[in-house]
Amino acid sequence: MKDFEALKNIWHGQTELPKLSYEDILKNIRGTKSKFANKLLFQVIALIFSIAVMLYVLFKNDFKLGTSQLGITIFVICLLYYLFVQIRDYRNISNSENMLDKPDEYISYLKSYKHRRYILNTRVYRIYMVFIALGLALGFIEVFFTMSVWQTALAIIFTIGWFLLCYYVFMRLYIRKEEARINEMIQNLERLQAQFKEHDELV
Amino acid sequence: MMGTKEERFKTIFQANSRKIFHLCYGYTGDHDSANDLMQETFLKVWQNLDKFRNQAMISTWIYRIAVNTCLSYLRVEKRQPKEELTENIIENQAEEFSEKNEQVALLYKCISQLEENERIIITLVLDEIPYAEIAEVSGISEGNLRVKIHRIKQKLTEIYNRNERL
Numbered sequence: 001m002k003d004f005e006a007l008k009n010i011w012h013g014q015t016e017l018p019k020l021s022y023e024d025i026l027k028n029i030r031g032t033k034s035k036f037a038n039k040l041l042f043q044v045i046a047l048i049f050s051i052a053v054m055l056y057v058l059f060k061n062d063f064k065l066g067t068s069q070l071g072i073t074i075f076v077i078c079l080l081y082y083l084f085v086q087i088r089d090y091r092n093i094s095n096s097e098n099m100l101d102k103p104d105e106y107i108s109y110l111k112s113y114k115h116r117r118y119i120l121n122t123r124v125y126r127i128y129m130v131f132i133a134l135g136l137a138l139g140f141i142e143v144f145f146t147m148s149v150w151q152t153a154l155a156i157i158f159t160i161g162w163f164l165l166c167y168y169v170f171m172r173l174y175i176r177k178e179e180a181r182i183n184e185m186i187q188n189l190e191r192l193q194a195q196f197k198e199h200d201e202l203v
Numbered sequence: 204m205m206g207t208k209e210e211r212f213k214t215i216f217q218a219n220s221r222k223i224f225h226l227c228y229g230y231t232g233d234h235d236s237a238n239d240l241m242q243e244t245f246l247k248v249w250q251n252l253d254k255f256r257n258q259a260m261i262s263t264w265i266y267r268i269a270v271n272t273c274l275s276y277l278r279v280e281k282r283q284p285k286e287e288l289t290e291n292i293i294e295n296q297a298e299e300f301s302e303k304n305e306q307v308a309l310l311y312k313c314i315s316q317l318e319e320n321e322r323i324i325i326t327l328v329l330d331e332i333p334y335a336e337i338a339e340v341s342g343i344s345e346g347n348l349r350v351k352i353h354r355i356k357q358k359l360t361e362i363y364n365r366n367e368r369l
Contacts, residue, residue, distance in 0.1 A: 001364055004356045007310060011329040014307040018224040019238045022216040025245045099247045099268045102342030106271045192274055195320040196342065
């Protein structure tokens, strides 16, 4: 039978050391920083390139219908919004101020962060998809005029079918999965929060 | 300027890394995860280093970061059941183990059977962090903490003695 003092002696007898040295940590810090900057830079370049292509198409082509211009404009706005969301999230991740909060408050922050991400991945994503679809549909109207009736009908059926499949099958599956994930996370966080709150009721 | 920051970081790392490692190891019951968490903790320490300038108790803030890193870690990672995990560690590293090391491994195994907040508190107690500092780190009043520590000590001793007999 051992008492707590004996356990303390065992604890102080441990020899296993962390694998990481101060140099390893610094190397990783630099690596993470540049990886983050490179990823962000790549995304910004890709998005700027896409926007430039869209604008080039918009101004260089002599569109007969205003719907084409409207479609491309919606597309460009969607891309700009995506860029904004990416940059905002990366900034939130790199800004680690909340790490200094009390555990109870930090768990609250985690819960609200997870909830915000959930809204973004479900509701906002759904709206984003609807606008992308609208942009594409408007852009295609003029293209349909250059095709035969059958080709137009087929293209419309295919496009509508594809969007229905995405919206009702893929997106619902994705949202259901996301919902299950977030619910589990929130449950776990609430359990942890209860553990830290419990102490105030002890005395 | 960077040199000065690195020097400060080095001093902080050398003074605290061992205890932070113990905390992370106690929380996860897994050596590799403990290293991951320790790295994550010191990454956040580096990012917040300028804010520590006027803090008298740097260690308190580092523990706070470590605790929050631990709390968020389990939310992201799906882990193996801790019982099975620790058994594996004991088996895999058997050759390196003296009796003393076996006792340490068993102690970690027993800690991993406690609730998350109990794991955090008891590793800090075992590392002889003053109660006032543990209270500050965990956001629990000192009075409540003393009651809690008393219970955890009893619980851990009981689990250890039960496991040692097996």
